[in-house]
Amino acid sequence: MVLKSTIVRWRILGAALLLVMLLVSWQAGVVLFDVPGYLLPSPLEIAQALWNNHTTFAEHTLVTLGEVLIGLGVGILLGLALAVLMSWSPLLNNALYAPVLATQTTPIVAIAPILIIWFGVGLTPKVIIIAIFSFFPVLVNTLSGLQATSRQMVQLMKSVAASDWQIYRYVRIPMALPHVFAGLRLAAAAAVVGAIVVEWVSSTAGLGYLLILYQSRLNIDEAFATLVILMLLGVTVFALFAWLERRFSWQKRLGIE
Amino acid sequence: MAERDNGSGSEGRPLVSLRNVAKTYEVDGGSTVAALQSVSIDIADKQFVSLIGPSGCGKSTIMSIVAGLLEPSTGEVLIDGHPPARAREAHELGIVFQQPVLLPWRTIRANCRLLLEVAGLRSAETETRIQELLELVGLQDFADLHPNQLSGGMRQRAAIARALCLDPLLLLMDEPFAALDEFTRLQLNKELLRVWAQRRKTIIFVTHNIAEAVFLSDRVIAMSPRPGCVIEDLAIPLPRPRHPDVRYTKDYTDCVVHLQRLLESAIPVG
Numbered sequence: 001m002v003l004k005s006t007i008v009r010w011r012i013l014g015a016a017l018l019l020v021m022l023l024v025s026w027q028a029g030v031v032l033f034d035v036p037g038y039l040l041p042s043p044l045e046i047a048q049a050l051w052n053n054h055t056t057f058a059e060h061t062l063v064t065l066g067e068v069l070i071g072l073g074v075g076i077l078l079g080l081a082l083a084v085l086m087s088w089s090p091l092l093n094n095a096l097y098a099p100v101l102a103t104q105t106t107p108i109v110a111i112a113p114i115l116i117i118w119f120g121v122g123l124t125p126k127v128i129i130i131a132i133f134s135f136f137p138v139l140v141n142t143l144s145g146l147q148a149t150s151r152q153m154v155q156l157m158k159s160v161a162a163s164d165w166q167i168y169r170y171v172r173i174p175m176a177l178p179h180v181f182a183g184l185r186l187a188a189a190a191a192v193v194g195a196i197v198v199e200w201v202s203s204t205a206g207l208g209y210l211l212i213l214y215q216s217r218l219n220i221d222e223a224f225a226t227l228v229i230l231m232l233l234g235v236t237v238f239a240l241f242a243w244l245e246r247r248f249s250w251q252k253r254l255g256i257e
Numbered sequence: 258m259a260e261r262d263n264g265s266g267s268e269g270r271p272l273v274s275l276r277n278v279a280k281t282y283e284v285d286g287g288s289t290v291a292a293l294q295s296v297s298i299d300i301a302d303k304q305f306v307s308l309i310g311p312s313g314c315g316k317s318t319i320m321s322i323v324a325g326l327l328e329p330s331t332g333e334v335l336i337d338g339h340p341p342a343r344a345r346e347a348h349e350l351g352i353v354f355q356q357p358v359l360l361p362w363r364t365i366r367a368n369c370r371l372l373l374e375v376a377g378l379r380s381a382e383t384e385t386r387i388q389e390l391l392e393l394v395g396l397q398d399f400a401d402l403h404p405n406q407l408s409g410g411m412r413q414r415a416a417i418a419r420a421l422c423l424d425p426l427l428l429l430m431d432e433p434f435a436a437l438d439e440f441t442r443l444q445l446n447k448e449l450l451r452v453w454a455q456r457r458k459t460i461i462f463v464t465h466n467i468a469e470a471v472f473l474s475d476r477v478i479a480m481s482p483r484p485g486c487v488i489e490d491l492a493i494p495l496p497r498p499r500h501p502d503v504r505y506t507k508d509y510t511d512c513v514v515h516l517q518r519l520l521e522s523a524i525p526v527g
Contacts, residue, residue, distance in 0.1 A: 150356070152356060152358045153358045153360075155326050156352055156354075156358060157372075158326060158345070159324055159350045160348055160350075160375050160376045161342075161345040161346045161348075166375050170360075170371065170375060171360065174362055175360075250361065250362030251361075251362075253362075256405055
Protein backbone atom coordinates (compact mmCIF):
# COMPACT_ATOMS: atom_id res chain seq x y z
CA MET A 1 0.00 0.00 0.00
CA VAL A 2 2.81 2.39 0.92
CA LEU A 3 4.64 1.39 -2.21
CA LYS A 4 1.57 1.94 -4.37
CA SER A 5 0.92 5.46 -3.05
CA THR A 6 4.60 6.30 -3.57
CA ILE A 7 4.37 5.20 -7.19
CA VAL A 8 1.23 7.29 -7.67
CA ARG A 9 2.98 10.31 -6.13
CA TRP A 10 5.94 9.97 -8.50
CA ARG A 11 3.62 9.60 -11.44
CA ILE A 12 1.77 12.83 -10.55
CA LEU A 13 5.08 14.61 -9.98
CA GLY A 14 6.34 13.41 -13.37
CA ALA A 15 3.23 14.62 -15.16
CA ALA A 16 3.41 18.01 -13.42
CA LEU A 17 7.08 18.36 -14.31
CA LEU A 18 6.36 17.64 -17.96
CA LEU A 19 3.57 20.24 -18.00
CA VAL A 20 5.82 22.89 -16.46
CA MET A 21 8.58 22.13 -18.97
CA LEU A 22 6.10 22.40 -21.83
CA LEU A 23 4.80 25.77 -20.59
CA VAL A 24 8.30 27.14 -20.04
CA SER A 25 9.50 26.13 -23.52
CA TRP A 26 6.29 27.54 -25.04
CA GLN A 27 6.87 30.84 -23.27
CA ALA A 28 10.56 30.83 -24.23
CA GLY A 29 9.72 29.99 -27.86
CA VAL A 30 7.22 32.81 -28.18
CA VAL A 31 9.65 35.34 -26.64
CA LEU A 32 12.76 34.10 -28.48
CA PHE A 33 11.25 33.95 -31.97
CA ASP A 34 9.10 36.99 -31.39
CA VAL A 35 5.89 35.24 -32.46
CA PRO A 36 3.10 37.78 -32.98
CA GLY A 37 0.34 37.56 -30.35
CA TYR A 38 -2.46 37.14 -32.92
CA LEU A 39 -0.85 33.85 -34.08
CA LEU A 40 0.12 32.29 -30.77
CA PRO A 41 -0.16 34.01 -27.40
CA SER A 42 2.31 33.05 -24.69
CA PRO A 43 1.16 31.11 -21.58
CA LEU A 44 1.56 34.24 -19.50
CA GLU A 45 -0.68 36.23 -21.81
CA ILE A 46 -3.29 33.48 -21.66
CA ALA A 47 -3.06 33.42 -17.87
CA GLN A 48 -3.51 37.16 -17.84
CA ALA A 49 -6.56 36.91 -20.10
CA LEU A 50 -7.98 34.30 -17.74
CA TRP A 51 -7.45 36.51 -14.74
CA ASN A 52 -8.79 39.70 -16.32
CA ASN A 53 -12.02 38.04 -17.45
CA HIS A 54 -12.51 35.58 -14.66
CA THR A 55 -16.08 36.61 -13.83
CA THR A 56 -17.12 36.33 -17.50
CA PHE A 57 -15.43 32.95 -17.78
CA ALA A 58 -17.00 31.69 -14.54
CA GLU A 59 -20.45 32.74 -15.73
CA HIS A 60 -20.15 31.03 -19.11
CA THR A 61 -18.42 27.96 -17.68
CA LEU A 62 -21.39 27.45 -15.37
CA VAL A 63 -23.77 27.66 -18.35
CA THR A 64 -21.79 25.05 -20.32
CA LEU A 65 -21.28 22.84 -17.27
CA GLY A 66 -25.03 22.87 -16.60
CA GLU A 67 -25.78 21.89 -20.19
CA VAL A 68 -23.15 19.16 -20.10
CA LEU A 69 -24.43 17.66 -16.86
CA ILE A 70 -28.10 17.66 -17.91
CA GLY A 71 -27.34 16.42 -21.44
CA LEU A 72 -24.94 13.81 -20.16
CA GLY A 73 -27.48 12.62 -17.59
CA VAL A 74 -30.16 12.26 -20.26
CA GLY A 75 -27.67 10.56 -22.61
CA ILE A 76 -26.50 8.10 -19.96
CA LEU A 77 -30.04 7.14 -18.96
CA LEU A 78 -31.01 6.76 -22.62
CA GLY A 79 -27.91 4.66 -23.36
CA LEU A 80 -28.46 2.38 -20.35
CA ALA A 81 -32.17 1.91 -21.05
CA LEU A 82 -31.62 1.16 -24.74
CA ALA A 83 -28.82 -1.29 -23.90
CA VAL A 84 -31.01 -3.24 -21.48
CA LEU A 85 -33.90 -3.32 -23.97
CA MET A 86 -31.71 -4.29 -26.92
CA SER A 87 -29.91 -7.05 -25.02
CA TRP A 88 -33.20 -8.36 -23.65
CA SER A 89 -35.11 -8.57 -26.93
CA PRO A 90 -33.55 -9.55 -30.28
CA LEU A 91 -36.59 -7.99 -31.95
CA LEU A 92 -35.94 -4.57 -30.37
CA ASN A 93 -32.26 -5.01 -31.15
CA ASN A 94 -33.00 -5.41 -34.87
CA ALA A 95 -35.57 -2.63 -34.86
CA LEU A 96 -33.40 -0.09 -33.03
CA TYR A 97 -30.06 -0.87 -34.64
CA ALA A 98 -30.51 1.25 -37.78
CA PRO A 99 -32.06 4.32 -36.08
CA VAL A 100 -29.37 4.32 -33.42
CA LEU A 101 -26.65 4.12 -36.03
CA ALA A 102 -28.33 6.92 -37.98
CA THR A 103 -27.97 9.31 -35.03
CA GLN A 104 -24.22 8.79 -35.19
CA THR A 105 -23.72 8.95 -38.96
CA THR A 106 -25.83 12.09 -39.43
CA PRO A 107 -23.64 15.19 -39.07
CA ILE A 108 -24.80 16.82 -35.84
CA VAL A 109 -23.79 20.24 -37.12
CA ALA A 110 -26.40 19.78 -39.85
CA ILE A 111 -29.30 18.82 -37.58
CA ALA A 112 -28.52 21.34 -34.85
CA PRO A 113 -30.11 24.25 -36.79
CA ILE A 114 -33.25 22.17 -37.36
CA LEU A 115 -33.51 21.41 -33.65
CA ILE A 116 -33.07 25.09 -32.90
CA ILE A 117 -35.89 25.96 -35.29
CA TRP A 118 -38.09 23.39 -33.56
CA PHE A 119 -37.21 24.07 -29.94
CA GLY A 120 -35.78 27.61 -29.94
CA VAL A 121 -32.38 28.62 -28.60
CA GLY A 122 -33.14 27.40 -25.06
CA LEU A 123 -31.85 24.42 -23.17
CA THR A 124 -33.86 21.75 -25.04
CA PRO A 125 -31.91 21.54 -28.34
CA LYS A 126 -28.66 21.64 -26.39
CA VAL A 127 -29.68 18.77 -24.14
CA ILE A 128 -30.85 16.76 -27.15
CA ILE A 129 -27.59 17.22 -29.03
CA ILE A 130 -25.37 16.54 -26.02
CA ALA A 131 -27.47 13.43 -25.33
CA ILE A 132 -27.01 12.28 -28.95
CA PHE A 133 -23.27 12.71 -28.52
CA SER A 134 -23.09 10.90 -25.19
CA PHE A 135 -25.65 8.08 -25.30
CA PHE A 136 -23.84 6.13 -28.01
CA PRO A 137 -20.65 5.14 -26.16
CA VAL A 138 -22.77 4.21 -23.13
CA LEU A 139 -25.08 2.09 -25.29
CA VAL A 140 -22.33 0.28 -27.19
CA ASN A 141 -20.26 -0.50 -24.11
CA THR A 142 -23.19 -1.46 -21.90
CA LEU A 143 -24.56 -3.71 -24.63
CA SER A 144 -21.31 -5.59 -24.96
CA GLY A 145 -21.08 -5.71 -21.16
CA LEU A 146 -24.56 -7.20 -20.83
CA GLN A 147 -23.57 -9.86 -23.35
CA ALA A 148 -20.38 -10.69 -21.44
CA THR A 149 -22.29 -13.07 -19.15
CA SER A 150 -21.55 -16.66 -20.10
CA ARG A 151 -24.31 -18.87 -21.43
CA GLN A 152 -23.65 -21.29 -18.60
CA MET A 153 -24.16 -18.65 -15.94
CA VAL A 154 -27.57 -17.96 -17.47
CA GLN A 155 -28.33 -21.69 -17.54
CA LEU A 156 -27.35 -21.94 -13.89
CA MET A 157 -29.77 -19.16 -13.03
CA LYS A 158 -32.50 -20.77 -15.11
CA SER A 159 -31.92 -24.08 -13.33
CA VAL A 160 -33.52 -22.47 -10.28
CA ALA A 161 -36.27 -20.91 -12.41
CA ALA A 162 -34.82 -17.38 -12.16
CA SER A 163 -36.84 -14.68 -13.95
CA ASP A 164 -35.31 -12.49 -16.68
CA TRP A 165 -35.30 -9.62 -14.22
CA GLN A 166 -33.39 -11.70 -11.64
CA ILE A 167 -30.82 -12.70 -14.25
CA TYR A 168 -30.28 -9.00 -15.00
CA ARG A 169 -30.24 -7.96 -11.38
CA TYR A 170 -27.92 -10.64 -10.03
CA VAL A 171 -25.70 -11.39 -13.00
CA ARG A 172 -25.93 -9.42 -16.23
CA ILE A 173 -25.94 -5.87 -14.86
CA PRO A 174 -23.09 -6.30 -12.33
CA MET A 175 -21.14 -8.23 -14.97
CA ALA A 176 -21.60 -5.28 -17.34
CA LEU A 177 -20.39 -2.63 -14.86
CA PRO A 178 -16.73 -2.44 -15.96
CA HIS A 179 -17.91 -1.96 -19.56
CA VAL A 180 -20.51 0.60 -18.46
CA PHE A 181 -17.84 2.67 -16.72
CA ALA A 182 -15.64 2.62 -19.81
CA GLY A 183 -18.66 3.91 -21.75
CA LEU A 184 -19.37 6.63 -19.16
CA ARG A 185 -15.86 8.03 -19.41
CA LEU A 186 -16.10 8.22 -23.21
CA ALA A 187 -19.57 9.76 -22.93
CA ALA A 188 -18.29 12.44 -20.53
CA ALA A 189 -15.65 13.53 -23.02
CA ALA A 190 -18.14 13.41 -25.90
CA ALA A 191 -20.68 15.49 -23.95
CA VAL A 192 -18.27 18.44 -23.70
CA VAL A 193 -17.62 18.28 -27.45
CA GLY A 194 -21.40 18.15 -28.02
CA ALA A 195 -21.96 21.21 -25.85
CA ILE A 196 -19.41 23.27 -27.77
CA VAL A 197 -20.83 22.21 -31.13
CA VAL A 198 -24.36 23.24 -30.23
CA GLU A 199 -23.19 26.51 -28.71
CA TRP A 200 -21.30 27.28 -31.87
CA VAL A 201 -24.36 26.82 -34.00
CA SER A 202 -26.49 29.14 -31.98
CA SER A 203 -26.49 30.35 -28.44
CA THR A 204 -26.20 33.46 -26.32
CA ALA A 205 -24.05 32.03 -23.56
CA GLY A 206 -21.57 29.28 -22.78
CA LEU A 207 -17.92 28.62 -23.56
CA GLY A 208 -18.64 27.72 -27.20
CA TYR A 209 -20.38 31.06 -27.61
CA LEU A 210 -17.45 32.85 -25.98
CA LEU A 211 -15.00 31.09 -28.27
CA ILE A 212 -16.86 32.25 -31.39
CA LEU A 213 -17.16 35.75 -29.98
CA TYR A 214 -13.44 36.11 -29.15
CA GLN A 215 -12.36 34.64 -32.46
CA SER A 216 -14.56 37.01 -34.45
CA ARG A 217 -13.07 39.94 -32.52
CA LEU A 218 -9.53 38.55 -32.93
CA ASN A 219 -9.17 38.41 -29.14
CA ILE A 220 -6.72 35.54 -29.48
CA ASP A 221 -5.53 35.59 -25.84
CA GLU A 222 -9.11 35.22 -24.63
CA ALA A 223 -9.89 32.56 -27.24
CA PHE A 224 -6.95 30.52 -26.02
CA ALA A 225 -8.02 31.07 -22.42
CA THR A 226 -11.44 29.68 -23.34
CA LEU A 227 -9.77 26.64 -24.84
CA VAL A 228 -7.85 26.10 -21.61
CA ILE A 229 -11.08 26.16 -19.61
CA LEU A 230 -12.73 23.76 -22.05
CA MET A 231 -9.82 21.40 -21.68
CA LEU A 232 -10.00 21.57 -17.90
CA LEU A 233 -13.77 21.06 -18.02
CA GLY A 234 -13.39 17.91 -20.11
CA VAL A 235 -10.65 16.55 -17.85
CA THR A 236 -12.74 17.31 -14.74
CA VAL A 237 -15.83 15.50 -16.02
CA PHE A 238 -13.64 12.60 -17.15
CA ALA A 239 -11.94 12.46 -13.74
CA LEU A 240 -15.32 12.49 -12.00
CA PHE A 241 -16.30 9.32 -13.83
CA ALA A 242 -12.90 7.75 -13.28
CA TRP A 243 -13.44 8.37 -9.56
CA LEU A 244 -16.92 6.83 -9.71
CA GLU A 245 -15.40 3.82 -11.43
CA ARG A 246 -12.75 3.35 -8.74
CA ARG A 247 -15.44 3.71 -6.12
CA PHE A 248 -18.11 1.45 -7.61
CA SER A 249 -16.53 -1.02 -10.03
CA TRP A 250 -15.86 -4.46 -8.56
CA GLN A 251 -13.21 -4.98 -11.20
CA LYS A 252 -11.13 -2.04 -10.00
CA ARG A 253 -11.79 -2.93 -6.37
CA LEU A 254 -10.52 -6.48 -6.82
CA GLY A 255 -7.70 -5.40 -9.10
CA ILE A 256 -8.84 -7.68 -11.94
CA GLU A 257 -7.74 -6.54 -15.38
CA MET B 258 -17.80 -59.53 -15.91
CA ALA B 259 -20.21 -56.64 -15.66
CA GLU B 260 -23.79 -57.41 -16.48
CA ARG B 261 -26.47 -55.30 -18.09
CA ASP B 262 -28.68 -53.26 -15.85
CA ASN B 263 -31.60 -51.17 -17.00
CA GLY B 264 -31.47 -49.18 -13.82
CA SER B 265 -35.11 -49.32 -12.89
CA GLY B 266 -34.32 -52.22 -10.55
CA SER B 267 -36.38 -53.04 -7.50
CA GLU B 268 -36.38 -49.54 -6.00
CA GLY B 269 -39.68 -48.62 -7.64
CA ARG B 270 -40.13 -45.58 -9.85
CA PRO B 271 -36.87 -44.22 -11.33
CA LEU B 272 -35.87 -40.71 -10.27
CA VAL B 273 -34.97 -39.71 -13.81
CA SER B 274 -36.63 -41.22 -16.80
CA LEU B 275 -35.88 -40.46 -20.45
CA ARG B 276 -38.43 -41.95 -22.85
CA ASN B 277 -37.43 -42.09 -26.55
CA VAL B 278 -35.78 -38.72 -26.33
CA ALA B 279 -34.53 -37.45 -29.69
CA LYS B 280 -33.20 -34.09 -30.73
CA THR B 281 -32.74 -32.72 -34.22
CA TYR B 282 -31.40 -29.29 -35.01
CA GLU B 283 -32.39 -27.25 -38.03
CA VAL B 284 -29.44 -25.90 -39.93
CA ASP B 285 -29.37 -23.29 -42.67
CA GLY B 286 -31.33 -24.23 -45.75
CA GLY B 287 -34.04 -26.13 -43.91
CA SER B 288 -32.13 -29.41 -43.58
CA THR B 289 -31.90 -31.04 -40.16
CA VAL B 290 -29.09 -32.64 -38.21
CA ALA B 291 -29.88 -35.41 -35.74
CA ALA B 292 -27.98 -34.87 -32.49
CA LEU B 293 -29.77 -37.54 -30.47
CA GLN B 294 -31.57 -40.61 -31.72
CA SER B 295 -34.25 -42.10 -29.50
CA VAL B 296 -32.54 -42.39 -26.13
CA SER B 297 -34.31 -44.16 -23.26
CA ILE B 298 -32.62 -44.20 -19.87
CA ASP B 299 -33.97 -44.80 -16.37
CA ILE B 300 -31.93 -43.70 -13.41
CA ALA B 301 -32.74 -44.87 -9.91
CA ASP B 302 -32.71 -42.58 -6.89
CA LYS B 303 -29.22 -41.98 -5.39
CA GLN B 304 -27.54 -43.66 -8.34
CA PHE B 305 -24.29 -42.30 -9.77
CA VAL B 306 -24.51 -42.59 -13.55
CA SER B 307 -21.89 -41.48 -16.07
CA LEU B 308 -22.60 -40.63 -19.69
CA ILE B 309 -19.57 -41.25 -21.80
CA GLY B 310 -18.77 -40.94 -25.47
CA PRO B 311 -16.78 -39.03 -28.07
CA SER B 312 -17.42 -35.33 -28.53
CA GLY B 313 -20.53 -34.68 -30.55
CA CYS B 314 -22.36 -37.75 -29.23
CA GLY B 315 -24.98 -35.58 -27.60
CA LYS B 316 -24.12 -36.17 -23.95
CA SER B 317 -24.28 -32.47 -23.16
CA THR B 318 -27.51 -32.28 -25.16
CA ILE B 319 -29.00 -34.93 -22.85
CA MET B 320 -27.82 -32.88 -19.89
CA SER B 321 -29.53 -29.73 -21.21
CA ILE B 322 -32.72 -31.67 -21.95
CA VAL B 323 -32.80 -33.21 -18.45
CA ALA B 324 -32.26 -29.74 -16.96
CA GLY B 325 -35.15 -28.48 -19.08
CA LEU B 326 -32.89 -25.92 -20.75
CA LEU B 327 -33.53 -27.55 -24.11
CA GLU B 328 -36.75 -29.07 -25.44
CA PRO B 329 -36.43 -32.55 -26.97
CA SER B 330 -37.76 -32.91 -30.52
CA THR B 331 -39.62 -36.05 -29.53
CA GLY B 332 -39.98 -38.08 -26.36
CA GLU B 333 -40.18 -36.89 -22.77
CA VAL B 334 -38.14 -36.53 -19.62
CA LEU B 335 -39.54 -37.03 -16.15
CA ILE B 336 -37.75 -36.11 -12.95
CA ASP B 337 -39.40 -37.66 -9.92
CA GLY B 338 -42.48 -38.09 -12.09
CA HIS B 339 -42.65 -34.48 -13.26
CA PRO B 340 -41.35 -32.53 -16.26
CA PRO B 341 -38.00 -30.70 -15.82
CA ALA B 342 -39.70 -27.29 -15.59
CA ARG B 343 -41.39 -28.40 -12.38
CA ALA B 344 -38.06 -29.72 -11.03
CA ARG B 345 -36.49 -26.33 -11.65
CA GLU B 346 -39.26 -24.50 -9.85
CA ALA B 347 -38.99 -26.93 -6.93
CA HIS B 348 -35.21 -26.33 -6.86
CA GLU B 349 -34.50 -30.01 -7.32
CA LEU B 350 -31.61 -29.51 -9.78
CA GLY B 351 -27.98 -28.77 -9.09
CA ILE B 352 -25.66 -28.11 -12.04
CA VAL B 353 -21.86 -28.13 -12.28
CA PHE B 354 -20.26 -27.13 -15.58
CA GLN B 355 -16.76 -27.59 -16.96
CA GLN B 356 -16.07 -23.98 -16.03
CA PRO B 357 -16.84 -22.97 -12.43
CA VAL B 358 -18.87 -19.92 -13.62
CA LEU B 359 -18.55 -18.07 -10.33
CA LEU B 360 -19.43 -14.38 -10.09
CA PRO B 361 -16.08 -12.56 -9.75
CA TRP B 362 -17.45 -9.78 -7.49
CA ARG B 363 -18.87 -12.18 -4.93
CA THR B 364 -16.89 -14.03 -2.29
CA ILE B 365 -16.95 -17.82 -2.40
CA ARG B 366 -19.55 -17.84 0.35
CA ALA B 367 -21.69 -15.26 -1.44
CA ASN B 368 -21.38 -17.26 -4.66
CA CYS B 369 -22.78 -20.28 -2.84
CA ARG B 370 -25.58 -18.09 -1.54
CA LEU B 371 -26.51 -16.80 -5.03
CA LEU B 372 -29.02 -19.48 -6.01
CA LEU B 373 -30.60 -19.40 -2.54
CA GLU B 374 -31.14 -15.66 -2.90
CA VAL B 375 -32.66 -16.10 -6.34
CA ALA B 376 -34.91 -18.86 -5.04
CA GLY B 377 -35.92 -16.67 -2.09
CA LEU B 378 -34.75 -19.29 0.40
CA ARG B 379 -32.05 -17.39 2.22
CA SER B 380 -32.19 -17.86 5.99
CA ALA B 381 -30.03 -18.47 9.05
CA GLU B 382 -30.47 -22.17 8.40
CA THR B 383 -29.15 -21.91 4.83
CA GLU B 384 -26.15 -19.93 6.11
CA THR B 385 -25.31 -22.89 8.34
CA ARG B 386 -25.76 -25.23 5.39
CA ILE B 387 -23.40 -23.13 3.26
CA GLN B 388 -20.81 -23.25 6.03
CA GLU B 389 -21.16 -27.05 6.31
CA LEU B 390 -20.84 -27.52 2.56
CA LEU B 391 -17.78 -25.26 2.37
CA GLU B 392 -16.23 -27.36 5.12
CA LEU B 393 -17.22 -30.51 3.26
CA VAL B 394 -15.38 -29.41 0.10
CA GLY B 395 -12.46 -28.08 2.17
CA LEU B 396 -12.98 -24.38 1.45
CA GLN B 397 -13.84 -23.15 4.96
CA ASP B 398 -10.64 -21.07 5.14
CA PHE B 399 -11.26 -19.54 1.71
CA ALA B 400 -14.94 -18.72 2.10
CA ASP B 401 -14.43 -14.97 2.23
CA LEU B 402 -11.99 -14.72 -0.67
CA HIS B 403 -12.97 -13.88 -4.22
CA PRO B 404 -12.77 -16.43 -7.07
CA ASN B 405 -9.74 -14.72 -8.67
CA GLN B 406 -7.77 -15.50 -5.50
CA LEU B 407 -8.38 -19.26 -5.79
CA SER B 408 -6.88 -22.01 -7.93
CA GLY B 409 -8.86 -23.75 -10.67
CA GLY B 410 -9.44 -26.83 -8.50
CA MET B 411 -10.68 -24.71 -5.59
CA ARG B 412 -13.06 -22.81 -7.82
CA GLN B 413 -14.49 -26.08 -9.07
CA ARG B 414 -14.98 -27.22 -5.45
CA ALA B 415 -16.84 -23.98 -4.84
CA ALA B 416 -19.04 -24.73 -7.85
CA ILE B 417 -19.84 -28.15 -6.37
CA ALA B 418 -20.68 -26.61 -3.00
CA ARG B 419 -22.92 -24.07 -4.73
CA ALA B 420 -24.75 -26.83 -6.61
CA LEU B 421 -25.42 -28.63 -3.31
CA CYS B 422 -26.66 -25.54 -1.44
CA LEU B 423 -30.24 -25.99 -2.56
CA ASP B 424 -30.08 -29.62 -1.43
CA PRO B 425 -31.24 -30.81 -4.88
CA LEU B 426 -32.56 -34.28 -5.70
CA LEU B 427 -30.49 -34.48 -8.86
CA LEU B 428 -26.97 -33.26 -9.54
CA LEU B 429 -26.02 -32.71 -13.19
CA MET B 430 -22.28 -32.56 -13.79
CA ASP B 431 -21.20 -31.66 -17.32
CA GLU B 432 -17.51 -32.59 -17.68
CA PRO B 433 -16.82 -30.88 -14.35
CA PHE B 434 -13.14 -31.80 -14.14
CA ALA B 435 -12.21 -31.74 -17.84
CA ALA B 436 -10.50 -28.35 -17.60
CA LEU B 437 -8.30 -29.35 -14.65
CA ASP B 438 -4.86 -30.90 -14.69
CA GLU B 439 -4.56 -34.65 -14.14
CA PHE B 440 -3.52 -34.50 -10.46
CA THR B 441 -6.21 -32.03 -9.50
CA ARG B 442 -8.74 -34.09 -11.41
CA LEU B 443 -7.84 -37.25 -9.49
CA GLN B 444 -7.96 -35.36 -6.22
CA LEU B 445 -11.40 -33.98 -7.03
CA ASN B 446 -12.61 -37.43 -8.13
CA LYS B 447 -11.81 -38.72 -4.65
CA GLU B 448 -13.36 -35.68 -3.03
CA LEU B 449 -16.51 -36.00 -5.09
CA LEU B 450 -16.92 -39.58 -3.87
CA ARG B 451 -16.40 -38.43 -0.29
CA VAL B 452 -18.94 -35.63 -0.70
CA TRP B 453 -21.37 -37.98 -2.40
CA ALA B 454 -21.04 -40.48 0.46
CA GLN B 455 -22.19 -37.76 2.86
CA ARG B 456 -24.72 -35.95 0.67
CA ARG B 457 -26.20 -38.81 -1.26
CA LYS B 458 -27.72 -37.43 -4.49
CA THR B 459 -28.61 -38.86 -7.83
CA ILE B 460 -25.78 -37.79 -10.11
CA ILE B 461 -25.62 -37.68 -13.89
CA PHE B 462 -21.97 -37.19 -14.74
CA VAL B 463 -20.90 -36.39 -18.30
CA THR B 464 -17.28 -37.13 -19.17
CA HIS B 465 -15.08 -38.32 -22.01
CA ASN B 466 -12.64 -39.88 -19.56
CA ILE B 467 -13.31 -43.63 -19.31
CA ALA B 468 -11.15 -44.19 -16.21
CA GLU B 469 -12.91 -41.37 -14.39
CA ALA B 470 -16.35 -42.69 -15.33
CA VAL B 471 -15.57 -46.24 -14.13
CA PHE B 472 -13.94 -45.08 -10.90
CA LEU B 473 -16.87 -42.85 -9.90
CA SER B 474 -20.00 -44.53 -11.18
CA ASP B 475 -22.51 -47.20 -10.33
CA ARG B 476 -23.35 -47.34 -13.98
CA VAL B 477 -21.67 -46.12 -17.16
CA ILE B 478 -23.74 -45.40 -20.23
CA ALA B 479 -21.69 -45.28 -23.42
CA MET B 480 -22.92 -43.37 -26.45
CA SER B 481 -22.11 -43.51 -30.14
CA PRO B 482 -21.06 -40.49 -32.18
CA ARG B 483 -23.68 -38.34 -33.88
CA PRO B 484 -26.51 -39.12 -33.99
CA GLY B 485 -26.03 -40.12 -30.37
CA CYS B 486 -27.63 -43.28 -29.08
CA VAL B 487 -26.91 -45.63 -26.19
CA ILE B 488 -24.53 -48.42 -27.23
CA GLU B 489 -23.78 -49.82 -23.78
CA ASP B 490 -25.26 -49.62 -20.31
CA LEU B 491 -22.69 -51.08 -17.97
CA ALA B 492 -23.15 -51.69 -14.24
CA ILE B 493 -19.83 -51.18 -12.45
CA PRO B 494 -19.35 -54.07 -10.00
CA LEU B 495 -16.88 -52.26 -7.75
CA PRO B 496 -17.54 -52.05 -4.01
CA ARG B 497 -18.48 -48.88 -2.15
CA PRO B 498 -16.99 -46.91 -0.50
CA ARG B 499 -14.50 -46.84 -3.31
CA HIS B 500 -10.84 -46.64 -2.37
CA PRO B 501 -8.46 -45.22 -5.01
CA ASP B 502 -6.67 -48.58 -4.98
CA VAL B 503 -9.72 -50.07 -6.64
CA ARG B 504 -8.16 -48.78 -9.86
CA TYR B 505 -5.57 -51.52 -9.67
CA THR B 506 -8.10 -54.38 -9.50
CA LYS B 507 -9.06 -56.69 -12.36
CA ASP B 508 -12.75 -55.76 -12.24
CA TYR B 509 -11.86 -52.10 -12.73
CA THR B 510 -9.46 -52.80 -15.59
CA ASP B 511 -11.98 -55.13 -17.25
CA CYS B 512 -14.61 -52.38 -17.26
CA VAL B 513 -12.17 -49.80 -18.61
CA VAL B 514 -10.88 -52.09 -21.34
CA HIS B 515 -14.38 -53.16 -22.32
CA LEU B 516 -15.53 -49.54 -22.68
CA GLN B 517 -12.34 -48.53 -24.40
CA ARG B 518 -12.75 -51.23 -27.08
CA LEU B 519 -16.42 -50.47 -27.49
CA LEU B 520 -15.93 -46.75 -27.96
CA GLU B 521 -12.96 -47.19 -30.27
CA SER B 522 -14.97 -49.51 -32.49
CA ALA B 523 -17.88 -47.07 -32.47
CA ILE B 524 -15.81 -44.17 -33.72
CA PRO B 525 -15.31 -44.35 -37.47
CA VAL B 526 -11.63 -44.29 -38.37
CA GLY B 527 -10.83 -40.89 -39.78
